Amino acid sequence: MRLLRSSTCAVRQYIFVDLDTREADVIDPVLDYKTASGTLSTIAADILLKFVKEKELNVPMDFVKSFDIFLKDEEEFSLSSNITGKVIHLPGHTPDHTGYMVGKAIFTWDSIFMPDLGSARADFPGGDAKDLFASITRLLSLPQDYQLFVGHDYPVGRQHDCMATVGVHQTKNKHGGFGTTESQFIQFREARDKVSGAPRLLQPSLQVNIRAGKLPPASNGRVWLKTPTKLTNPNIAL
Numbered sequence: 001m002r003l004l005r006s007s008t009c010a011v012r013q014y015i016f017v018d019l020d021t022r023e024a025d026v027i028d029p030v031l032d033y034k035t036a037s038g039t040l041s042t043i044a045a046d047i048l049l050k051f052v053k054e055k056e057l058n059v060p061m062d063f064v065k066s067f068d069i070f071l072k073d074e075e076e077f078s079l080s081s082n083i084t085g086k087v088i089h090l091p092g093h094t095p096d097h098t099g100y101m102v103g104k105a106i107f108t109w110d111s112i113f114m115p116d117l118g119s120a121r122a123d124f125p126g127g128d129a130k131d132l133f134a135s136i137t138r139l140l141s142l143p144q145d146y147q148l149f150v151g152h153d154y155p156v157g158r159q160h161d162c163m164a165t166v167g168v169h170q171t172k173n174k175h176g177g178f179g180t181t182e183s184q185f186i187q188f189r190e191a192r193d194k195v196s197g198a199p200r201l202l203q204p205s206l207q208v209n210i211r212a213g214k215l216p217p218a219s220n221g222r223v224w225l226k227t228p229t230k231l232t233n234p235n236i237a238l
């Protein structure tokens with residue numbers, strides 16, 4: 001379970017279902033976090049559980065350690081007794097970013113956004129605009145009817161959405177569509193990222209995501225999420 005769901009941006013959680021066996025896999029579940037009160041809740045996760053219960057699905061449960069298995073690029077893994085998925089390494093937004101490909105569906109998370117939003121920032125630790133361009137190019141080299149399911153959506157003037165085909169991205173993706181050169185993309189992405197402030201939930205999210213969704217160990221009877229402080233003037237600390 002990852003941390004963070006903010007109110008301004010749709011954060012997608014997906015349930016993959018094998019309709020023959022009713023086995024299901026939850027992809028990218030999130031916790032809800034309120035910064036001001038420091039409250040963590042399971043509003044989004046409860047919606048998933050309700051769906052699983054209503055549809056009488058069996059979610060394979062093998063969550064023992066933080067990371068149960070480590071997968072290499074192109075490695076396959078089983079989603080149900082009959083269906084396998086494939087991991088695709090899509091670095092750029094973060095260095096360890098991955099997509100999951102199941103048939104013609106690819107769950108891309110922040111490797112690409114809906115065509116009118118284009119791409120995610122590449123200035124997080126280990127992020128890289130050149131890598132991101134290569135990852136987007138890799139996705140857009142797939143057959144045109146493949147479907148890219150995104151992790152976020154925050155449009156102005158239209159409904160939140162979650163999927164566009166490779167063909168639509170090829171012609172319409174605002175940042176990385178066909179015709180965009182690597183240097184154009186890098187130049188645009190770096191300039192844009194320089195003026196974007198840090199996301200509001202970056203610090204708490206990092207501390208939970210790096211533990212694969214587990215919270216830091218409690219101390220003094222409470223769980224603490226820390227906020228590193230940058231001193232712009234060293235005299236502040238005197």
Ligand SMILES: [Fe+2]
Pocket residue numbers: 093110120
């Ligand atoms: Fe992200």
